[in-house]
Structures are given as C-alpha cells and as structure tokens.
Amino acid sequence: MHGDTAQREKKLWTVGGFVVLVAITWWRPIYPAEQALHHSLTVIGLVALILVNRARPVPYTSFLLILIFLALHSVAARWIYSFVPYDDWTDSLFGFRVSDLFGWRRNNFDRLVHLSYGLCFGPVVCRALKPRLGKWAAFAAVDVVLSTSALYELFEWAIAMTLAPGAAEAYNGQQGDMWDAHKDMAIATLGAVLGVAVARSGRNDSRSLSMATNDGGGWS
Structure with missing residues (x-):
C-alpha cells in the first residue's frame, strides 16, 4: 500500500510539472490559433493517460515517458514546430548554433x-x-x-x-x-x-x- 501511495504521489507531481510547463508555453502565445489546434491532441493524450491509469495503474516509467513526449510536443507547439529557436538557445548558452554545426x-x-x-x-x-x-x-x-x-x-x-x-x-x-x-x-x-x-x-x-x-x- 505504501508503494502504491508513493507511485500515485510521483505521478501527481509529474503531471503537475507537465501542466506548469504547458502553462509557460502559453505565456504571450505567438501563434495562438495554431498552438491551440496542436494542443487539442495534447489534451486528448493527457486525458487518455489519466483515464487508463485510473482503470489500471500504469508503471511510473511508462507514465513518465509519455509525459516527456507530450512535453516536447507542447514546446514545439508554441512555435508551431517550424520556428522553435533552438539555435538561439544553444548560441546563448554554449556559443554555437546547432544548424551551423550540422549544416541544417x-x-x-x-x-x-x-x-x-x-x-x-x-x-x-x-x-x-x-x-x-x-x-x-x-x-x-x-x-x-x-x-x-x-x-x-x-x-x-x-x-x-x-x-x-x-x-x-x-x-x-x-x-x-x-x-x-x-x-x-x-x-x-x-x-x-x-x-x-x-x-x-x-x-x-x-x-x-x-x-x-x-x-x-x-x-x-
């Protein structure tokens, strides 16, 4: 029973972190209509995960992997995938642009x-x-x-x-x-x-x- 309670708590904290991330991606949205369209699938995925987990508890590793994918999708949705500024991120943090490094x-x-x-x-x-x-x-x-x-x-x-x-x-x-x-x-x-x-x-x-x-x- 203690193990089940710990698993539930971990999942709740993980979902909470995911919701915070999604909320951050909606701060001053650049492409609100397109982002909302992308997030229709995010909502479906999250609701399905929660319902399945209630019916039959999903192992935490599997639960986490699914939310990692949804988190990446949520980040991409803010910039409608085509304009994610990862080159600016790596240039600011490490002094190089990924696209220049790989010739993209x-x-x-x-x-x-x-x-x-x-x-x-x-x-x-x-x-x-x-x-x-x-x-x-x-x-x-x-x-x-x-x-x-x-x-x-x-x-x-x-x-x-x-x-x-x-x-x-x-x-x-x-x-x-x-x-x-x-x-x-x-x-x-x-x-x-x-x-x-x-x-x-x-x-x-x-x-x-x-x-x-x-x-x-x-x-x-």
Missing part, C-alpha cells in the same frame, strides 16, 4: 519530436503487450508506432485539405519538403526500434544480474 537548412525540432514519439512510446507499448504477445510484443510495438504515425500524417493531410494553404503549411510544418510526412514516419519508426531494443536490453541485463545474484555470485 531547416528547423529540425519536428524531427526530434517524431523521434521521441518512437523512443518513448515504443517501450511503453512493448511492455503493455508483453504479457499477451510474449516475444512478439517488440515487433507489435514498432508496428503500433508506425501505424499511428501514418494515421497522424493522414490527419495532417486532412487538415491541409481543409484549411487555407498558408494555415495548412503553418500547422503541418513541412517547410517546403515534399517528403516531410515520409521522413517523419521513418524517424518515429527508427525511434521505436531503438527504444524497444534499449528497453529489452535493460530488462535482459537486470534478469541476468538477478540470476547471478540468486546463484551466489559469478561476477568475481
């Missing part, structure tokens, strides 16, 4: 968010599916990330068909790249592969350590 010609914060989607959700889905699918849970997790990424890109396409061209470009953040949707899906899938691989490796290492300890050592 576009704002790549959207790529980071798509990568984080795979990195964060891949292990979460794999862990959730493991009891039912066993060794196939890793494959299914990557498939879920790829499928939902494709659905999101279709959603963006629907937005682009509905809104005026300028508003669609501002929301989608393609920055003139005709292959933007394909690259986003590929990066999210790569993130899922990496995230699941790291998570499985960590569990295997923990299992090996546990077996070695139970066997009376073996590390000397």
Whole structure:
C-alpha cells in the first residue's frame, strides 16, 4: 500500500510539472490559433493517460515517458514546430548554433519530436503487450508506432485539405519538403526500434544480474 501511495504521489507531481510547463508555453502565445489546434491532441493524450491509469495503474516509467513526449510536443507547439529557436538557445548558452554545426537548412525540432514519439512510446507499448504477445510484443510495438504515425500524417493531410494553404503549411510544418510526412514516419519508426531494443536490453541485463545474484555470485 505504501508503494502504491508513493507511485500515485510521483505521478501527481509529474503531471503537475507537465501542466506548469504547458502553462509557460502559453505565456504571450505567438501563434495562438495554431498552438491551440496542436494542443487539442495534447489534451486528448493527457486525458487518455489519466483515464487508463485510473482503470489500471500504469508503471511510473511508462507514465513518465509519455509525459516527456507530450512535453516536447507542447514546446514545439508554441512555435508551431517550424520556428522553435533552438539555435538561439544553444548560441546563448554554449556559443554555437546547432544548424551551423550540422549544416541544417531547416528547423529540425519536428524531427526530434517524431523521434521521441518512437523512443518513448515504443517501450511503453512493448511492455503493455508483453504479457499477451510474449516475444512478439517488440515487433507489435514498432508496428503500433508506425501505424499511428501514418494515421497522424493522414490527419495532417486532412487538415491541409481543409484549411487555407498558408494555415495548412503553418500547422503541418513541412517547410517546403515534399517528403516531410515520409521522413517523419521513418524517424518515429527508427525511434521505436531503438527504444524497444534499449528497453529489452535493460530488462535482459537486470534478469541476468538477478540470476547471478540468486546463484551466489559469478561476477568475481
């Protein structure tokens, strides 16, 4: 019972920190309409997480990973993805611009968010599916990330068909790249592969350590 209470408290503090971050991103919004549209998905994600956690408590690590992704999405939404001033941040803090360092010609914060989607959700889905699918849970997790990424890109396409061209470009953040949707899906899938691989490796290492300890050592 004490452990359950501690878990609930950690989750409450984590959600509180996330809400504060979202509130900060809304201070004097630059693109209020577009930011609100992006945050419609943030609200859906947060409500879904809370409801699922109430029905069946989500492990804290999974809970945290989901909120990390939503936090990155919230930061990106303030600058509608295409104008996140990370070059100004690194120039102010470290004296160099990331784009100059890597030779980038576009704002790549959207790529980071798509990568984080795979990195964060891949292990979460794999862990959730493991009891039912066993060794196939890793494959299914990557498939879920790829499928939902494709659905999101279709959603963006629907937005682009509905809104005026300028508003669609501002929301989608393609920055003139005709292959933007394909690259986003590929990066999210790569993130899922990496995230699941790291998570499985960590569990295997923990299992090996546990077996070695139970066997009376073996590390000397």
